[in-house]
Amino acid sequence: MSPTTDHRRRLRLGVIAGAAVAAMTAGLFGAVSAQAAQGCQVDYEVTGEWPGGFIAAVEVTNLGDPVDGWSLEWTWPDGQRVTNMWNAEHTGSGETATAESRGYNKKVATGDTTAFGFTGSWSGENTDPTEFRLNGRLCDGTTGEPTETPTGGPQEWDNAMDQVADMEPSTNIGNTLDALGGETAWGNPMITEELLQTYKAEGYNSIRLPVTWDEFTGPAPDYTIAPERMERVAQVVDWALENDLQVMINLHHDSWMWLDELPNDHDNVLAKFESMWTQIAERFKDYPDALSFESNNEPQFVGKEGDAGDPYNEELNRAFYDIVRASGGNNTDRLLVLPTLNTNAAQERLDPLKAMIDSLNDDMVAATIHYYGFWPFSVNVAGFPTYEEQSQADLAGSFQRTHDTFVANGIPVIVGEWAILNYGVTGPEVVEYGEMLKFFEDLQFQAREYHFTTMIWDAIQFLNRNTLEWHDQYLQDRISSSWTTRSGATSFDRIYLEKAGTIGDVSQTLDLNGLEFEGLWDGDTQLVEGTDYTLSGDTLTFKAAALTRLAGDRAYGTNATIEARFSAGVPWRINIITFDQAVLSDATGTTSLTIPTQFNGDRIEQMEAHYADGSNAGPAEWTPYQESNVSWLPNYSGGTITVPASFVNAIRDGEPVTITYHFWGGDSVDYTVTKNGSTVTGTAS
CATH class of the missing domain: 2.60.40.10 (Immunoglobulins)
Structure with a gap:
């Protein structure tokens, strides 16, 4: 059967947390009193299963004295194997599976729970383990004392490369704290601790928390951030850290709201940027290392395209870096994340950031880019409705350049946003579903090959934040599987x-x-x-x-x-x-046109538009194939195709336009649209 979290098995066992045998645990754990009473409970759940593979989640609740470092061991009854593990390190081999704590989750207080998950392989049967050993002691449901006192302990992250690696996989909580008009203004509910716990339980190790600060910032010269805004951000950060999620915060839509005016209003813009980061750095300077800062989102500058924008991007990145490092506390070696101009992966954008990071001589700095695919494919324009060779080459080139510039030189890379542009769950598909799946799978495969951390852009189109369930479980199964393996x-x-x-x-x-x-x-x-x-x-x-x-x-x-x-x-x-071939009917409109359509089981692949002289018609004058959602908007359940105002406004008055709708089934249907003043008419061919 296909993998689905509807298929669940759960096994709960009482376990004892004792000290491990010295041969197993040397150098793994922090000090635990030799007289400490240890005991815990394990909740083992198979959350998805398919022929040859499965996903499991494990929760360990500490019932005894506080634990400082743990190792959970079990034996596979039917030859299963762990193929990848998150939130713990798998050190077992053969029939023995061993999950060892990481630096950020080694301490488990009395009554607290730590969790990890893994993908596994199986054949024949997939029987649950019957017993667990925690720190070498049989799980028998009682409490007791450890047999030895372990010594030593894991180090915190020694460099940005290690910390960024532990952030994978990651997700954005978009269109929420970055929304203009308030946290719920763009249709999302407020962030809750349950939301973060859901991401954690689904295997995510970190979140990117986009924050737009401008609406909550006072006037010059102080640019004071409203205390309620700062504390709301701190509340979400606290929840994330308490649930073993790394979290990265930034200045988000500020980048185009006012930061982009740096070339034209230099001193005021820079003063505001510096004031904001001074306040943020001060508020969070004593937070643990699992909190990181990103300078700003997709930096751009009015009138300074291309190379002309790089000096302004560097100026902001340097100001951010200097302010945070000088603020003291844990900020002296906190992970700091610097974007390329526009978070673009062109070589001419990568090189200036590489030179700047080299000049800092700081091994707790990472670079970030964004990637939404080859643009014509990602929005379905210019005759690129499939994930074909040029789209594949664009991804391969972007990731290889980024790897060779940064990762190959010891600088980690975070793909801070990725997905398909304009992807949603309520409207028609912009990119054909299977072609999108191929792109997603290829992107995550190459990210693994190049050791990038990926942060999918989720603005509620993947996880339904009202129900805490995936809108499309099959899509999520493929995404989570591709964290560790390929799919055909x-x-x-x-x-x-x-x-x-x-x-x-x-x-x-x-x-x-x-x-x-x-x-x-x-x-x-x-x-x-x-x-x-x-x-x-x-x-x-x-x-x-x-x-x-x-x-x-x-x-x-x-x-x-x-x-x-x-x-x-x-x-x-x-x-x-x-x-069967779709049938379109005549229609009349004003600013736009809604065409009654019998789709007859078919769907539109792409839309082509020409004037009578053969020239291109529509907003994208450089191509006959117009952009999905901009020039054509099908409603398959409602039986209509909308010719939006964006297309109508772009065509010449009084000159008929022949629109050709190309369908995936192989048919093409012509339709004539004519604008005359405030009226637009459509005629079926």
């Missing part, structure tokens, strides 16, 4: 079958990503190679008889979903879809 795919996640047409064989190409193909499944039923499909090299052919069976009565839309399973990762879903 095929050349497309859809097979379109004409409703009245004769069904024939359909071939796709396997994207193995270094894995082995293990077959196709329709629910719990495995398809038969040679009868239902054939495999020749990397060509996978679905046989006509199997497709006919799967299509059933051939109602419009998805008739069946097939899983292609591989030796690791999350299965790839292929939707069997019945369709």
